[in-house]
Amino acid sequence: MAKQDQATIIDVVAANVRQLRKAAGLSQEELAHEADLDRTYISQVERQQRNVTITVLARLAAALGVGPERLLAKPPAGRKRD
Amino acid sequence: MAKQDQATIIDVVAANVRQLRKAAGLSQEELAHEADLDRTYISQVERQQRNVTITVLARLAAALGVGPERLLAKPPAGRKRD
DNA sequence: ATGTGACTTGGAGTCCGTA
DNA sequence: TTACGGACTCCAAGTCACA
Numbered sequence: 001m002a003k004q005d006q007a008t009i010i011d012v013v014a015a016n017v018r019q020l021r022k023a024a025g026l027s028q029e030e031l032a033h034e035a036d037l038d039r040t041y042i043s044q045v046e047r048q049q050r051n052v053t054i055t056v057l058a059r060l061a062a063a064l065g066v067g068p069e070r071l072l073a074k075p076p077a078g079r080k081r082d
Numbered sequence: 083m084a085k086q087d088q089a090t091i092i093d094v095v096a097a098n099v100r101q102l103r104k105a106a107g108l109s110q111e112e113l114a115h116e117a118d119l120d121r122t123y124i125s126q127v128e129r130q131q132r133n134v135t136i137t138v139l140a141r142l143a144a145a146l147g148v149g150p151e152r153l154l155a156k157p158p159a160g161r162k163r164d
Numbered sequence: 165a166t167g168t169g170a171c172t173t174g175g176a177g178t179c180c181g182t183a
Numbered sequence: 184t185t186a187c188g189g190a191c192t193c194c195a196a197g198t199c200a201c202a
Contacts, residue, residue: 069151
């Protein structure tokens, strides 16, 4: 029984953006400003409603102070127990 | 002076796709088939003419047998003089 | 401070060729 | 087998009004 990571890459990016943003103590609006994006766009990304391009991914990563690949990293395979 | 990776994420992905595709011994057409993409699209990606979405990035990675983050990994710092 | 639906514009992604 | 161009469809980018 492998763990089924059926989670799409969109879900992964969404979770990472939100998690890293909060870890950085930023509001969506502040992050939007840093990444030169619209406030509501950030909201949509975090809500898994956007299939972002790699250029936007790079901007997000830069604004969050991490490398782009960090945004694709799946959660540490822990439990889904929230 | 840190090494300046002014290379855009598009350049990085392009290089990685081409390199991994060749390493896998696939033609563009075969890779296109595996990733369920158009033949000419692969060509354009490798020539840095396309800004791919993360879903396509994931499909390419899967077709190449690697994780998506692998496609964003920059070349091992060997790039000094060509 | 965030969520959401609707909207326009530009580009992602496809298909046709030709070299 | 790949590069390259044109023409096409559809969706991502980017923004807004309002909850």
